[in-house]
Amino acid sequence: MPSASGRCDGPRFLRDWLPAGVALAATFVASSIPGDRLPPLAMWNADKLLHAVEYAVIGALLLWPLVRTSWGSRRPVVALLAATALASAWGGLDEIHQLFTPNRSCDWRDWVADTGGALLGALVWLAVGRARARRRLLGAAPLDVRGDAR
Numbered sequence: 236m237p238s239a240s241g242r243c244d245g246p247r248f249l250r251d252w253l254p255a256g257v258a259l260a261a262t263f264v265a266s267s268i269p270g271d272r273l274p275p276l277a278m279w280n281a282d283k284l285l286h287a288v289e290y291a292v293i294g295a296l297l298l299w300p301l302v303r304t305s306w307g308s309r310r311p312v313v314a315l316l317a318a319t320a321l322a323s324a325w326g327g328l329d330e331i332h333q334l335f336t337p338n339r340s341c342d343w344r345d346w347v348a349d350t351g352g353a354l355l356g357a358l359v360w361l362a363v364g365r366a367r368a369r370r371r372l373l374g375a376a377p378l379d380v381r382g383d384a385r
Contacts (some may be wrong), residue, residue, distance in 0.1 A: 251300035258293050259325055266329050270338030286326075286348035291356030294322045298357040302364070315357045322353030
């Protein structure tokens, strides 16, 4: 991740970006599976829900390294929009990739589900991070697994 001086700190950069990279690679691999090898979906438009959930995770994983930059920590909304834009661009490329995969199709509604899911995932990640920071700032007791203060 670029430091305040703009240089990348190798181990931190890798630790921050590796989860997002793995998720993006997994998405590409899954998109390479021919459509006739995929299980049928029982619910109408269930694939849109799957797209939204998958990209919610990607949106959160892309937001994490962005908010850890010097500019992202000062402008979390900009980092959120950048994470959503990156995930949306990947979703669009993924749909184009499916044009070249047997028995798969490019569907703009999948891209919309990807983008909406990425935005939702990044929003949830940002909200949780802010709540945790506020809790630390106020010196509140941490919660145990049951949600009770220790």
